[in-house]
Structure formats: structure tokens, C-alpha cells
Amino acid sequence: MEAQRSGSGGGGGREFHRILEELRARIADGVYPLRTYLPSQRDLATEFDVSRDTVQRVLRELAEEELVEPRRGSGSRVIKVPRSQRSSTEDGRLRGGPTLGPLLSEAFEHSEVALDVYSLTAESLAAHLTVQAERIVGKYVAPQSIALRLILPSEDLPLPYPRLRDDPADPRLADRLRLISERSMAAVHRMFMSLAEYVPDVSIEVRRAPLTPAFKLYLLNGTQALLAPYEVVPRSIKLDSGEVVDALDVLGFGAPITRLVKDTDPDSPDTLFVESWQRWFNSVWDRVAETPST
Template structure:
């Protein structure tokens, strides 16, 4: 991300809009693994941005390991978010599924509850945006949405992201805070607008910070499903807001592999035990450690 992208100017907002949308499309299967993204010209036309903005977005996605770009061959998707589920579902293949259908199913209930523990709200923001579009289009009509999200304290010294060769370099941490705040603000706005526009009668959004380093990502959906995945530390090229590219240690977020667990009528089943224990863990941290 360059200085313009990180700022509040129109160029930065356009960059982030395109970047977020392409990530969402790769995670929800619109652009599946090994498929090609549209050409730079087509992307620029679709999003109403310059070719330069598209090129910067593609460069960042390549640095994050989402795509491989070769001159004359286009940009191929080489990473997506996969979920391994033991729960039978006709719409899910045995090879795993993407996050989009799980979030979509959660929002098809009259009352939607989401408890989330994560490093940033980037993944959730991308998928909530898609559900808001479905609500505005009249495809789903939830009557209540309640989101509780736990994020690491901004005062906490995190081991990632950081510059590989300079642990005292604060710029990767500052970049993370900018990303986290941007997506948190976006989430609040998206959901509260549904209430303001009287599309959803009840909307509650609570975000707290906790003095814990996230080693995993957790989604608890409507009290009976859990999506859980460990963060994998990777070495990658990171573009800072100055335009400088550094080698950094970071974690996979949108691309992290998740496992799916379902609570059923058998309280002793592996799925029920896992969902119950994760819900109890979330409640304990939310009430005793978070602020």
C-alpha cells in the first residue's frame, strides 16, 4: 500500500475498494483457484479506476500470495480460503468449501448472531458487505443482527506482522492498525446503516480489544456452528505506505484454512463439544479480559 492508498483521499479509497472486492471474490469462489482474473483494462473499466490503481492492487495481491501475474498471461488465482467440514451438506464438496456460503447461510436466519475472534476484521468485512447487498436487494430479511468481535489490544506488542530484519521497525504494526481500524469502521457503518435505513429492525455491534496475541481465528455462527483456523506465519514482501517494499513476517488471514464444526442433539459429539468449548472460551474472554 502506498501513501495515497493509506490516506483518506479518493485514490486510497478507490484502491482499497478494489482490493477488498477482489479478495472477497477470491474467497467466495467467484474467482476460484487456478482461474484467471479479468484483464487490467476490464478491471479498470468495471471499478471505474485507473490502470495504475489496478496494477497497484494486483501487485499487493501478488505480494500477499493470492495471485501470480505474468506479462502476457494475466493474473492467476493461486490461493483461496478453504474450509474443511465434517458436517454433511449437499452444497459442499468433500474437498472443502469457501467461507462465503457459511456466512450466507448464517444470514438466512431471522436472528443472526456472530461472535468473532480475529487479528483484524478484514475477512469479516468482505463477507458482511456481500450480505448487506443481499439484504438491500430483498433476497434475505433478517430481523436481528448481533455482532461481537474481539481484536487484539492496540497497545499489545504483536510478534507479527514485523520486518524480518528489523524487529524495531514499527511500520508493519502501524500498517496493521490502519487496516484494522479501516475494516472495523466499515463493519460498523455497514451494519448500522441497515438499522438507519430500516432494513433490519435490530442491529447490535460490539467490538472489544483483548491483551492476547491471536494464534487462531474463530467464527461462532448463530450459537451452533464454529469455524476455526490457526494463523500460519509466512514470509512475504510487504509494501509500506511510503511505497517501500520490505521482507516481512506476517500471517495468513483471508487465506487461512478453517475447519467447520457443528453442534447437534448429541452433546457428547465432537462437534457439540468443540462448539460448546469455543463459545465458553469466547464468553470468558469477552467478560473478563476484554475492554
């Protein structure tokens, strides 16, 4: 997490720094694009299970960093979006590199958009696709086809995370993850159905594989491979019952991304990297993953 700052966030505590890192990452990733507004304080407090006072301190810190500006009656508007995310972890190491939002935006500027995604859930995918759907509806981009293939873990697969730190067998966090996955997948399906009005050819296919994701993989238009490891981190999670538990979870938004792009040299390291991950995805898709029964 971010080391203590001298600004309004100084001494903010674990939850303050967790939310600050998350919102920074979402701004950098394009989840909240330039000139758009962050969710309301009430919505952010509900999402992160914290008080509005904590959210207000986070927003003041983002304003001091000149990433957002508060507007009375409207909320916090994004005024700067760094293309490369720079944030620090608990041990002080800096993360940096390309971020997913701008790279997806570039992919959607093509006439034919092909996305192959392997992930723990569709939560971050749904958030990023919402931004691209808004661009399509607003006629900022006009792809003629969009094809998404998505591999998620099998629904009956026991996962090592998220879990309670002192009781790995407790099923409550696994149940919570399943609900998040179901809701995000429903959002993605609704989005693709609505895009059929604007894009001539839209398709989505989801399969599930008995694999525990240690990373998320995005293959964009057959030319780019984006690979981000799931870093296991301790954090507090508030359950629907109101109980706050100490958990081990993984970073989704804001995870550092390795990006390589195919070039004209078939033997270059970048081309071989992209092609090897495309072959891996195709092999799991064709030989391991299965279409859900419902």
C-alpha cells in the same frame, strides 16, 4: 504458493503466485460472489502494490482455470465458485475444506443472526459482511436481527506479526496494521448503520483483549464453530513510502478452516467442540476483553 503452471502464469514469480492464491481464496470464500466482477485492474494493482502487467497475468490465469471470464469494458466476471478451496502452499501441501463465504451466507438465511468473532483485524470480516449486506439490500435474505460481538487485540499490545524479517523492532508494519484495522472497523460500523434501514434489530459491540491471535474464530448462530490458524509466511510488502520490505506476515484470506456443527447429541464431539469454543469466547469477552475508550 502455487507451483509453476504451464498456462499463462508459468514462471510468474513470487508476487504473481501470491496474488493468484489470494484471488482464488477470495472467490472460494465468496468475497467475490458468482456473477459479480472482480475489482478493476488498477484497484488490484494498487491493493497488492504490483504492476498492472502482473495483475493482467493473474487474471489470464484465472480465466484459464475457468473461474472468471474477461468482458471488454466491464472487467473480469466470476463464473465459477468452488465451495471447497483447494490450493497449494510453498512446500507443496494442499489446503482444502470449507470456506467462510458460503457458511456466512447460510448463517444470514436465518431470521436471527448472531456472530461472535475473534480475529487479528476486521479486514476479512468487513469484506464478507459487505457481501451479506448486498444480499439484504437486494432482498435475497431478510434477517430480522443481526448481533455482532467482535474481539480484537488491544491497541497497545505489541504483536509478533507483521514485522520486518531483519528488524523486528521497526514499527512501520505495526503502524500499517493499525491503519488497516481502523479502516476495516470503520467500514463495519458504517455497514451496520446502513443495515438499520433494512433489519429491525442491528447491534455491534467491539472489545479488545491483551491476547495475540494465533487463530481466527467465528461462532455462527450458536450452532457452528469455524476455526482457522494464522499461518506465518514470508512475503514482500510495499510501504507507503514506496520501499519494498521483506516481512513475516500471516494468512488471513484463504486460511484453512476447521468447521464443526452442533447436533442433537449433547455428548457428541462436534457439539462439545462448538460449546467449548463458545465458552472460551464468552470467558474472554466477560473477563479479559475491554470496551475501547474511544
